Amino acid sequence: MKLLHRIMVGLIILGVGAVASAQTADTAADGVRAADAAWLKVYSAKDLNKSVAFFDDQGSLLSPNDPIATGKAAISKLIASDFSFGDLTWQVDKAGVSKSGELGYTSGKYKFSFKDPSGKPATDNGKYLTVWKKQTDGSWKVLFNMFNTDLPPS
C-alpha cells in the first residue's frame, strides 16, 4: 500500500504540475490578448494618439500598397489615412507568448468597412499578424503589425 500511495502522490504532483504549466501558458497569452483588445478599442474609437502609442519605439506597420513604416511619425500618417478612409474592426484568433514572457504574437481576421469611389458601402475582409514586445514597465507594445486582404485582386 505504501508503494501505491507513493505512486498516487507522484501522479497527483505530476497532474498539478501539468495544470500549473498549462495555466502559465494561458495566462501569458492572456497578456497579448488583452493588449490586442485594448488596441482595438482605441483604434475603433479612431483615437490617433492612443492607437500610435501602442507601437514600440522601433515598431513597424507593414501595410499593403505602402513601404514598411517604422517609427511613430510614419505610422501615424498611415493610421490617420486609414481612419479617414473607413472603419476597421478585428478579432483575434491565435495568441502566444515566449516562455521568457517578453515576446508574443496575436493573429486573426479583420473587417474594413468603407465607401467605394461611387459612394456605395463596401467591405474588405482579411487577416493580420502582430508581434508584441513587453516593455520594461510591463506593458505590451507592437513590434510589427501586418495585414492583407482575403479578397481576390480587384
Added chain:
Amino acid sequence: MKLLHRIMVGLIILGVGAVASAQTADTAADGVRAADAAWLKVYSAKDLNKSVAFFDDQGSLLSPNDPIATGKAAISKLIASDFSFGDLTWQVDKAGVSKSGELGYTSGKYKFSFKDPSGKPATDNGKYLTVWKKQTDGSWKVLFNMFNTDLPPS
C-alpha cells in the same frame, strides 16, 4: 587606490557583462536568420516538399487574396501555385529571438518576378513577416508567414 581598483574591476565586469549580453542576443537571432536563409534556398530552388517542411505542424501562411492557410496540405497548394506563377526572392532586414530562445521573428523585403497577362516580364516588390518556433529537435519552423505588396493598387 584600493577603492579605485575595485571600481575599475567593477566597471570591467559590467563592460564584459554588457558585451556578453549583446553577443547572446546576436547569436540567438543568428538562429532565425540562418533558418530564414535556408528556407529561401529551398524556396528559390522551387523544392515544394522542403519549402512546406519549413512550416510548423500548426503553421499558417497568410497570403494576400486568399484566406488563412493552416496546415501543410493547404500551405502546399498555395506554394505550388506561387512556384508556377513566378520567381520569389527575399532579403531579411530585422530578426529577433525571445530570451527563452524558442520564439523568434524575421522581417524584410521580397521581390517576385513573373510574366503579366500579356507575357511581359513584371516585378512585384513587397515585405514579409515570419514568426518562428523552435522545435524539440532544435530546428526552427514557421508558425506564421505573411507578406504584402509595396506597390499601389492596380
